[in-house]
Amino acid sequence: MKLVCCGDATDLATWSSTPLFLLQAGLKQGLFQGGLALHPQQLRRRGRLWNLKQVFTTGKAGGFQYSRTFTRALLAQARLAPDQPLALLSHFPLLPCHPWPTSWRVDYYIDATTQQVLADYGSGDRLATAYRQQVLERERRAYQAAGAVICMAQWAADSVINDYGINPAKVHVVPGGANLDEGQLAQLPPVPLPPPPSAEHPLRLGFLGKEWQRKGGPFLLELWGALQQRGIPTVIRAIGPDPAKLPAHPALQPLGFVNKQRDTARFVAELRSWHFGTLFSDAEAFGISNRECLRLGVPLLAHALGGIPSTLPDAGCGQLFAVHPSAAEVADWIAARLSPYAGYLACRAKLAPRWREFTWAAAVEQLTQILI
Template identity: 30%
Template sequence: MNSKTGRAIFALGNTADPNCWSGIPYHFYSECQKQNFANIPGQIDLEIFQRSRLVWNFFRKLRGHPRGGYQYSEKFLDAVEQQIPPAILAQEIISFNQTFPRARTVQRAGGKISYYIDATLAALTSGRGLEMNLPKDIREQVLQLEQENYRLAERVIAMGTWTAESLVRECGVDPTKVHTVLPGANLDLPENWVPKAPSGRAGVDRPFVLGFVGKDWKRKGLPIVIEVRDRLAARGWKVQVQAAGEAPAELTQRDGVRFVGFIDKRTQADLFLRFLESCDVGCLFSAREALGISTLEFLRVGIPVAGYAIEGPADTLPEEAGFRFALTEGPLQIADRFEAYLQSEAKQHSKQTAAQHRSESVRWARCVREFKELWTR
């Protein structure tokens, strides 16, 4: 990590590596470089902490404490901050991590820090469903540190409205410090790419394809999507679920389900693009969800989206380009809405056109432009 003058982008990992935190810091940093907003990648080596983590957990167990939470411990944070050159700490940092680097560490070095987060740790450890199972003593330390970081930060930028509300309500952040900027889709389209025009009438001439992306298949609602498919098929519609990620055989081998397995977006970008384009609606029926990156990816290629409009997805499910459902609505109500959609070519054209128009607005280029505008205030 060099120490040239500029603005640095940090996460727990190497922000110049597409594998860091699902590629979000990488895409943000890459666009920051293009727009001359930041030019220093945070390059943190986490491999060297494997032994320290084991030793730390061993001694916690000896003292009668539950294991877990090493990455939030003072021992870890002290050590990992040593990897940041003092010259970079003395400049300006934007971090994707709620607790790293600590705001007090940056301030002591003469620098400034802002945080760009998908969710607060207060929300993630609240027991409301987005579970981070931390030992009680560690959770108390984490929440104190989170509040301190935000109090000392220049700005705290939320990726969604619900996180901005949590920052004020649960973390006590001054509302004037809190801002909301939707991230971009982690998808680089070919330069000559144009939205793919649907062929034939969905559900009649060809299957109506419900797309699903996710490793956490249960939380993200794959069983709901499959049940919706079954209900529509029972009504005489041609419907297929197309899923990428992970799922048990009892789901992947169901009638009407095409399971393609895990697709590496970095090394199989063309395959992932073809997968997205082959769907009619991208689905994310999570009861708890920090953001909803898959919905942004579907919108990026002009595909309408559907899901529960709560927490993060409340910002990634545009009404004009998709279907917003309440948690109280189950497969029956969802199937009813989809059937009405299939019965109206005008509705299909309207949502498809709106999704295509949304494509440009879910790019990282738009996200960084909003950051640059925010930094001028």
């Protein structure tokens, strides 16, 4: 079986490195024989011409990545023989383009359906209505023809079943793992747990991701105010966003981009210094950052939106709030969890030994049971 995505599955820079870490774990356990190295950037000129044509024919410029032209040209880069038996596990719902050769077996492992991407992330406004329906119909036929449709979250699985009418018997949920190098993690020394919040050592709330606005950064500033009112000194540690684009705020401590592969020790020490990781997104298909926090023994605060609930298997991993909670509600929960502080430390002590649950190795074991 080969792993395919909308890009180079062997490149750390592709899709937040998710395909690569899945591929590496799958190669070790014998699920994969390799991954396809596809290069969508080589199709940019063709995409501009395609989108220009869309303007004249539909009045909407967008959607090249969902077209037959794109998916066929992209997969053609791999020069796969249509008459040779081949098994593909695809991260992209429209790749390969359906119908595919009868000698191929195709399964899917997705974080969201195209219907969810277009609706929840707002990108559907760029597509003409008729073209959008055509795309979704091709996706439905692809799911029907696939061996299995595996989703990272129950949210996506519900869409496959309800929006596309796919038989629930062929739809599965396998949460993704942390995009962290397990070999490097094994060599790192222990990191002390964070001390009780004080003026000298404030409560640390962690933000991990490039998109400050979408992933709930502004809510964290509201939460800071509510915690201040409760006498809990707090700072917000932000990895990912461009510091120049963040608001000026006394509690916000931007760290910029931290390379998890080349600067693993710094990344791990930073996350383990947090009292809680956070993810209060406006739209979220899954949340690999949550799995990275849990892999490192850091509990989470998030709300039950999109695929986020599938990243936290139980209450021992932190707290899921109803969508868009008030800052006061979250601050009250934090205050209760921190008092007594020994109770908070006990929760961390129980979470840390569960690290393997949140790895790609564990996900591959589940995928193998479905696919082999």
